[in-house]
Every structure is written in C-alpha cells, then in structure tokens.
Amino acid sequence: MECITGRTKTTEMNLIFATSNEHKLSEVRSMLPEGIAISGLKEIGFTEELPETQNTIEGNSLQKAEYLSNTLNTDCFAEDTGLEVDALNGEPGVYSARYAGEHATFNDNINKLLKELEGKNNRKARFKTVITYYSQGKSVQFTGITNGVITPNKRGDKGFGYDPVFIPEGSDKTYAEMTLEEKNLYSHRKKSFEGFANYLRKNAVL
Ligand code: ITT
DSSP states (O other): OTTSOOBOTTOOEEEEBOOOOHHHHHHHHTTOOTTEEEEOTTTTTOOSOOOOOOSSHHHHHHHHHHHHHHHHTOOEEEEEEEEEEGGGTTOEETTGGGTTOTTOOHHHHHHHHHHHTTTOSOOEEEEEEEEEEEETTEEEEEEEEEEEEEOSSOOOSSSSTTGGGEEETTOSSOGGGSOHHHHHHHOHHHHHHHHHHHHHHHTTOO
16 A cells, blocks of 8 residues: 555554644554554645535545545545534534634634533533545545533643533543543544554554
C-alpha cells in the first residue's frame, strides 16, 4: 500500500493523516499502537485546504481522504468530527468547525453554542468521529461516538474546540479539564481510531 511510505528497521510504518489540525494530530499520536507512525499534511508539505463540502460527517471524511489520495496518488486516512446537540436538532454537527462563521475561533463557536442553549434543560450531546481509510481506490470507515452533556460555562484550558464545554458520560470533568491520557479513556476519536487499528491488524497491514 502506497500510504505506508516505508518501514524502518524496527518495522514501523508511516500512514499519512489527511489533516491540517495539529490538535487532532497530537491526539492520534498519543493513541498509536506499536509499529505505526503518522505524518500530517504540514509534514508532507501539502498546504492546500482539503475540500469539505458534503452535508454529513461521513461524507466529509470520505471527501478529504479521497481527494488527498487522488491528488497525491497515495493511500491515506482522514477524519471528520462533529458535536451533535439534542436540543439543537443535532447542530452544529457537520458544521462544528464553522458554527459561528467561516473564520470562527473555538471561543466564537463555544459562545454561540452556549447562547443557543440558554434556558434549555436538555443538555445532552455527543461527539462523533468518522475515520476514512482510503487505500488503493477503496474506502472503509470507522465511527466513534461519545455521549455526554454541555456545561453551562467553560471549564478547563486543555484540549481544543468544544472541549471546555463537554463532559463525557462517566466523568464529572470536561474534556478540557483532562490530560490527554484521561481524554483518551472517553474519547470519540480514540474509539474510531481503535476500529481503524483493529482493521489494520486483521488485514495484516500492521
Ligand atoms: P481537518 O479537516 O484538517 O482534519 P478541522 O479542524 O477542519 O481539521 P473538522 O472539520 O473535523 O476538523 O472540524 C471539527 C471541529 O469540531 C473542530 O474544528 C473542533 O472545533 C471540533 N472538534 C473536533 N474534535 C474535537 C474534540 O476532540 N474536542 C473538541 N472539539 C472538537
């Protein structure tokens, strides 16, 4: 497979992760099994923005992986993540990155979310990550979902995105109050990545 750009003497393989989000990159690096390394878009010198014009998380995940694979003639994986809030009919969902506008910051998006939820009792939400592995013209997807609630105010300064307002089920801390290791005990991204790693193992890629 082309995406596996080479094995070192210790049989480490390198997968291209089609993301320019450095936070996602560090999180995935913290959950990699033995024998696998990843390179982000910056590291391979790819500076173009990947298209994300689909209206589902699955669609955008596939679009990013397929675009990079076809452009560079290489195998790779991509992921798309969204926060689905019950009282907002599943919003911001696929639009999580630009909820408060095209160039919105994490804070802008959180402020908009908290405003939209003002006076609403139902604070249930879930993070959903869909990884697409695009290999030799074929795609396979792995989904990770974590249920939780949206807090009334921001708490914590770790992590990124909506982390300061999301408490996963089973914890009393927001993701932003957790170390990376703690976040990985609950993480939507970790769950989808585990599916991907199992697939690589089963298919004797790892
Ligand atoms: P790439 O497309 O380059 O991978 P992106 O930042 O555009 O990066 P998405 O389209 O998947 O990523 O946008 C998801 C947004 O959802 C992201 O900008 C964050 O605001 C938020 N998000 C994703 N994962 C998150 C997490 O683990 N914790 C909190 N917020 C998260």
